[in-house]
Amino acid sequence: MSAVEHMSRRSHLITAALAAMVLVLIEPRAARAxxxxxxxxxxxxxxxxxxxxAAADRDFTVKVRLAGLWEIPAGQMAQQKSDNPRIRAIGREIAAQHVVLxxxxxxxxxxxxxELPxxxxTDQQGWLAEMRDAEGEEFxxxxxxxxxxAHGKIFPAIATIRTSTRNDTIRKLAQRANQFVMTHLTLLESSNLVDFAALPTAPPPSPATTTAARPVLSAADASQPAAAPLNVPLIAGLAVAIAAVALLLTRRLWSDPRRRRRRYRAYY
Structure with missing residues (x-):
């Protein structure tokens, strides 16, 4: 293989690598599973x-504590009273996770x-009493x-605290509680006993409050697609990549022996 062919092959490889790097920078999901x-x-x-x-932070902490105080014994009853292996497994897992939470x-x-309870x-004690009086499929x-x-009610409350609290300890507790509650919702729904049609419906969406603050666009402006915001890290990464490839190509070109011989002949 001649030096020119060898260099051309290297150039193609470098170009392909650059294209792959650009793909990763622009759309990371396309480059990995x-x-x-x-x-x-x-x-x-x-x-x-x-x-x-805030008072809401204290109320949230109390509610998370209350959740554990009744869901741990409820999970223990599920292991003792249910004839369904799936229900027993769900009860065991939720109870164990509430111990951690x-x-x-x-x-x-x-x-x-x-101060925690x-x-x-009273409501939670009533639910536990219902479970104690039930057996089998009724339980x-x-x-x-x-x-x-219960999880459906506390889930939106967790989101509110997570996004609004000023205290870092409450913020971290809310984030962790959110993970636990999402897991518990999935476990409970895996029983195939949840009546989704009977769940409370979501409230109607509130009207947008930021429309009036937006500038009025002319008909010509409205017909144009909105410009995407500049991604500074992406542009910087592309610039560095392109500069590196250009430098490598230049060094390869000047290191070609045939080019050096032509340069030497030009001086004599």
């Missing part, structure tokens, strides 16, 4: 107790001086119905 649903990076959230603690909650409350509230249905309804 989807690994699954990512877990939030909890370690990036500090847990120092810094920031003001309850410790996180008590640690956060101790750090922030939040030590027994379920299974009550267990799934009560836990699915």
């Amino acid at each position: 989807e690994p699954g649903v990512p877990l939030p990076p909890n370690q990036l959230i500090t847990d120092t107790g810094k920031g003001s603690v 309850d410790k996180m909650t008590r640690d956060a409350a101790k750090k922030l001086n939040i 030590d027994k379920p509230n 299974d249905q009550i267990y799934i119905d009560r836990l699915r309804a």
